[in-house]
Amino acid sequence: MIQTDILIIGAGPVGLFTVFEAGLVKLKCHIIDALPQTGGQCSEIYPKKPIYDIPAYPSIMAGELTDRLMEQIKPFSPGFTLGERAETIEKDDEGQFIITTSHGTKHRAPIIAIAAGLGCFEPRKPPVEGLADFENKGVEYIIKDPEFYRGKKVVISGGGDSALDWTNFLADGVASEVTLVHRRPSFRGHPDSVQKVMDLAQAGKINLLTNGEVVGISGNGAVQSVEVKHKSEGMISLETDHWIPLFGLSPKLGPIGEWNLNIKKNAIEVDTFDYSTNVPGIYAIGDINTYPGKLKLILCGFHEATLMVQSAYKRIYPDKNLVLKYTTVTGVPGM
Amino acid sequence: MENTIKVIVIDRNDERHEIEAPTDMNMNMMELCKSYELPVEGTCGGMAMCASCHMYVLSAHDLPERSDDEEDMLDEAFNVEDNSRLGCQIRLEDSLNDIEVKLAPVG
Numbered sequence: 001m002i003q004t005d006i007l008i009i010g011a012g013p014v015g016l017f018t019v020f021e022a023g024l025v026k027l028k029c030h031i032i033d034a035l036p037q038t039g040g041q042c043s044e045i046y047p048k049k050p051i052y053d054i055p056a057y058p059s060i061m062a063g064e065l066t067d068r069l070m071e072q073i074k075p076f077s078p079g080f081t082l083g084e085r086a087e088t089i090e091k092d093d094e095g096q097f098i099i100t101t102s103h104g105t106k107h108r109a110p111i112i113a114i115a116a117g118l119g120c121f122e123p124r125k126p127p128v129e130g131l132a133d134f135e136n137k138g139v140e141y142i143i144k145d146p147e148f149y150r151g152k153k154v155v156i157s158g159g160g161d162s163a164l165d166w167t168n169f170l171a172d173g174v175a176s177e178v179t180l181v182h183r184r185p186s187f188r189g190h191p192d193s194v195q196k197v198m199d200l201a202q203a204g205k206i207n208l209l210t211n212g213e214v215v216g217i218s219g220n221g222a223v224q225s226v227e228v229k230h231k232s233e234g235m236i237s238l239e240t241d242h243w244i245p246l247f248g249l250s251p252k253l254g255p256i257g258e259w260n261l262n263i264k265k266n267a268i269e270v271d272t273f274d275y276s277t278n279v280p281g282i283y284a285i286g287d288i289n290t291y292p293g294k295l296k297l298i299l300c301g302f303h304e305a306t307l308m309v310q311s312a313y314k315r316i317y318p319d320k321n322l323v324l325k326y327t328t329v330t331g332v333p334g335m
Numbered sequence: 336m337e338n339t340i341k342v343i344v345i346d347r348n349d350e351r352h353e354i355e356a357p358t359d360m361n362m363n364m365m366e367l368c369k370s371y372e373l374p375v376e377g378t379c380g381g382m383a384m385c386a387s388c389h390m391y392v393l394s395a396h397d398l399p400e401r402s403d404d405e406e407d408m409l410d411e412a413f414n415v416e417d418n419s420r421l422g423c424q425i426r427l428e429d430s431l432n433d434i435e436v437k438l439a440p441v442g
């Protein structure tokens with residue numbers, strides 16, 4: 001069991017900055033994030049995009065903002081549980097929260113700070129009828145172990161790097177037959193991977209089906225074939241053991257929506273006094289929260305994190321007086 | 336009204352919304368839909384880095400070609416047709432008066 005003072009859900013900029021503010025009042029933090037890396041949207045969606053409204057940075061790349069926040073919080077040695085989704089929450093006899101992740105990792109803390117942005121990133125699922133019935137029965141959104149596909153017929157959908165890379169990998173003596181289906185003749189992936197796929201198609205080692213989209217699945221308990229709608233050739237049926245749709249990730253509110261918090265339009269309602277939710281001890285900060293006048297800006301999230309930590313401190317130490325100390329006076333450990 | 340155009344948005348229930356759109360506020364179709372509380376996510380905020388504002392342009396308006404970024408993101412959308420666009424890449428301009436779009440199914 002991982003024990004901490006403030007358990008933060010979401011390793012985006014607001015979650016990371018919470019560690020700094022908590023560190024100033026000597027509260028320990030641990031962060032859970034469903035993505036394998038820190039930075040949230042900043043690293044997952046737009047690492048190379050410049051942001052212009054971070055005070056004192058006329059322009060900073062989203063990826064660099066993440067790196068700098070990581071540097072800023074290093075003195076406070078936060079813990080991380082990455083690549084695991086916060087799944088369930090319960091309260092123990094001592095009034096502490098226990099959060100268990102998708103991998104079964106348990107965390108315990110008196111304070112929860114939900115800084116989950118738009119939710120957790122999950123594979124984007126094609127709107128194909130009956131898709132859910134075939135999940136893990138031939139339909140997989142993530143390739144965990146390529147050996148699973150040895151000797152099998154595989155259809156991959158998508159036009160990005162993961163679709164190209166896995167096509168190349170599985171075609172190299174792993175799967176018995178690989179078909180790549182993509183909506184247009186050009187690919188957005190790395191030029192080397194694109195060339196390799198084109199070469200394999202030329203050599204007849206994979207089936208490359210462009211201008212097509214998988215629109216149907218059939219099978220008796222497990223996938224037996226997929227239907228491809230082709231721009232010029234109409235419907236094509238492909239016999240296959242697996243269909244792997246690789247259409248990137250998109251954020252979903254996920255299990256947090258089931259935690260008995262007041263939710264309004266996919267956001268958690270908070271009191272702007274301290275960004276507390278309707279459940280005492282649980283706070284929501286950054287893009288995940290909503291209140292009258294809310295703006296989804298990183299800089300507003302930083303403010304919310306700062307006030308939230310003050311309130312959390314008073315909850316943990318109700319008898320102690322917290323006096324605001326400026327970092328210019330006290331400094332920061334290790335600086 | 337000056338600097339205002341009429342935009343027709345057909346939602347996912349085939350309901351037709353005739354809305355007024357300002358052309359002097361540097362707005363795009365995704366932002367317009369959100370401001371009228373039409374069900375468009377616009378997850379990335381308009382950077383053409385998600386595909387949650389996918390829509391079909393039904394009228395014959397002359398729009399700028401899709402950029403590479405837009406094409407790339409449409410690869411992550413579903414039910415992509417020849418008239419598919421990302422709403423965030425359609426800038427509201429006077430020439431788009433009476434433009435008609437239909438929201439693509441949620442993917």
